[in-house]
Amino acid sequence: MSSKEAVVEKADVDLVDASKSWKRQNDNPSLQEVYKSVPIKKTGSFFRKLLGFIGPGYLVAVGYMDPGNWATSIAGGSAYGYTLLSVILISNLMAILLQALAAKLGIVSGRDLAQACRDHYSKPVSFVLWILCELAIIACDLAEVIGSAIALNLLFNIPLVYGVCITALDVLLVLLLQNKGFRYIESVVIALIVTIAVCFGIEMALSKPEIGGILTGFLPSSEIISNPKMLYIALGILGATVMPHNLYLHSSIVQTRKYDDTKEGKRSAIKFATIDSTVALMLALFVNGAILILSAAAFHTSGHQDVAEIQDAYHLLDPLLGSGIASILFGVALLASGQNSTLTGTLAGQIVMEGFLNIRLKPWIRRLITRSIAIIPAVVVTFIFGEKGTGQLLILSQVILSLQLSFAVVPLVMFTSDKRKMGEFVNKAWVKWLAWFVTSIIIVLNVYLLWGTFF
Template sequence: MTDHINEKSLHDVHGSVDPSKSGNKWKKIFAFFGPAYLVSVGYMDPGNWATDIAGGSQFGYVLLWVLLMSNLMAFLLQSLSARLGIVQGRDLAQCSRDLYPPFVNYVLYGLAEIAIAACDLAEVLGMAIGLNLLFGLPMLGGVLITLLDTFLLLYLQKLGMRKMEAFIIALIAIIGGCFLTEIFFAKPDLGQVSLGLVPHIPNNAALYIAIGIIGATVMPHNLYLHSALVQTRKIGTDEKSIRKAIRFNILDSAIALNIAFFVNAAILILAGTVFYTSGLHNVASIQDAHKLLAPLLGSKWAAILFAVALVAAGQSSTVTGTLAGQIIMEGYLHLRLNPIARRLITRMLAIVPAVIVILIAGDSKLDEMLVFSQVLLSMQLAFAVIPLIHFVSDRAKMGVFTISMTTKVVSWLIAVIILSLNIKLVAENVQQWLAYSNNIWLQGLIIGTVTFITVVLLITIFYPFVLKRKASHKDIHQHTPADIMAEVEQVSFNKVALALDFSNKDGKVLQYAMKLAKENTSLVLIHVVESASAMVMGNKAEDFETQTDRATMDEYVALLQAKGYTATGVLGFKNRITEIARIVKDNNCDLLVVGSHGHKTAKDWLFGETINSVRHKIDVPVFIAR
């Protein structure tokens, strides 16, 4: 029996890479490497470019320390995410769904989707800008072309995790190589660069960009992604195997995130060296940066390499958002979309705002959108970081792999830094919005939204502590094995619903239902008529198919009654999923038995098998007869 479908993260590739079969020692070690590189591309996507260029051109190397701090924060948090996935075998979204109340999970899911949309917006704009710089393609056309990478991702997924990882690593090598060459052209003063590692925020404008840098570097959806990607490696369940997997994944994270730091630092240093020192303090546009690089550095290759790296960054980071979206939706909602549908929905959420801005404001506002998308990412970060810290600090779930007290203190310090920066930013923006708005209803909406998000944040922080406190007051011997067995023996099903489609597949459904039935059990047979007439007229339909289905149902009921079972038949009409759920509820059934096959309709293309949609509409267990 099951109340949901396969719980494994990224089920198609879960445990698909087996390091134990990789040959010699070094190949076994390298078999663990890969997940962090898929995560790292999110740390060097086009959204980072906008914040890094804006920071470098306006403040020189002053904000370099923010990049370093963000990278260290990212390394710790990604390591915690990898630890969670390896030890518990569950991703961050699944763990959140298990812990928090449903309404909190819906809010957390919504915020996570906003973060993915913000990240995807940066990828869409970055790709469009890169294509425009390289080939002169109009921005609107470039944005629309980004729909095509939907099919590239699906192709890569079919090739398997290792080939997908190799593709991403190749793109990272292109980005790194381009900026290594750019730095060679720019020849920055290393002494001045080192001064940028001293913490300093000169003004509110720098604070806004600093928060954007944090949002662009420490991305909330990457925490969900990493906890699932590490599960693509097949490891043993013993302590030694788990410790080895954690150690190699930490090393993987260190290498990958240091590469990401190099790329981000190179962009900021390049902007500081070329623009800030030349008195060009207002270069916040990627297009302007591209135009100015060649004349200022004296080489046309500087501009070409810049554009090539931008396209590579946009293309590589598109994988991150899609996989993270899949993990978040399946983890929080237990809803599995068709991969094409999932990718198209995610991409459209990014393309629509971009197209609207281009049509209304023109290309000049694109870089402002990029920076805003990264600030938006930063504001979602606490809602992923705080649950993550709670989960890896839970000794009941993590056992000997619970993080140390020192790591807990540092992790909570990072959370406090993120929260403090965001609270300051939100407070300043809310004051501006309230000052500009004379509409009392709009002011009420702003205050109400901020209050609601604050309440959810407080629940996210303190709810796990309340649960632990309650658990500490309970008798740990309250439920012995004998008690649990006694409770199980008392369970019986008064009414069992059977979903039939009047095919040879019904045999299995009837077989299992009859085995589950006891003396007091009633069987409720369900069939949904889906003829054209039934779709229009519902239960008033009297076409041939409806009459045949009614006769077949009566025959099934008579045969079961002849065998001594209490059985009734109910026909549903129009929508199969809605009708099955309604009949189960109307008849107060305790269990639903269905076949493992599904009807191939438009809804199944979007939502998967019938049971995957029905189970969300009912509160009783589901038995899948295979």
């Protein structure tokens, strides 16, 4: 046997040994209908190979710019100018690390995070984790429903109750795209992200922000800690940035790529998937930063330092910026954000149910269940309390997401730091300790945020 053959054989043995560390074996791939459906070029230039992996990262990035994040960025910019840009930057760096670990878990183990939890924990523990994750997805879906309804109301004067009901029609769009192929879903998502980015790029140009203030804002300030009100908004930005369902989503959709199931193939897939998600999340950083910059330039500098509602921001933009297109661009971006988040929420719901329970439902049934649970409270609250009620529902959805986040991050870091499960792809020592440090920060901040919200 040659030395090269010996190395290959040892690698195969390592992969088999790693698979034995799970309590249950994984029989069904995640999202079976699109599993390894996107071919990858094995030869060619670096960028030609990278092109095959571009897509999943942008589906993940959608969760970092959904309507649930808008309120905190608007409130932070109007109240404190550019100061909290550093918090958005730090949140984004945390997200880049955790999403890279999620992609690695999916590629190396052949399991999404939900399947990994099912195959590692006992059935009662897995069931509890599934319930918590379903609550988070429903809460996220609730934010998407409300965000889209608000956008339809602002742009077309459609009553909020009717707007909430209209959002149910996105089920048809998701089914159509799934039947055509996974690349179609990725293309629509990327197009909507570009739409959001262009809208806010124009908005920033119209608002004429202070370049010096922006650069200074990206530097951490001690004022954030010393000012309790500013700290609370900063915690809200941090707590609402990393979405738990994104970790489940990313660990699954990276497996849509048809990479070689060998050590070298997985190493290459991890590299390109990490590049894809990092670039996409930097685009999310631009969008979230642009929302805060726009709020700071339009509201904070003009004395409107108490703007916190999406509707208020929409109505104030035109008179403050002196342009009739400002509010329209804001509404279009909000609608694109809500619809984009709906697409990824659909996939996340399917992944979580299949992964934790090993139950295969038709996508339209799964989507109908989740959307119905989200629409019913949204319709009731909107009908009784109007716009004020939708704002409170948005806050509640972020609180629920914060509650569930730790239950997704801890297993992710634990699995990817376990050599028995990951083999030679286990987290390096510095990555392991950095990941646990980030996890600790997220847990502490979310506990603090929840305490402040309720008490």
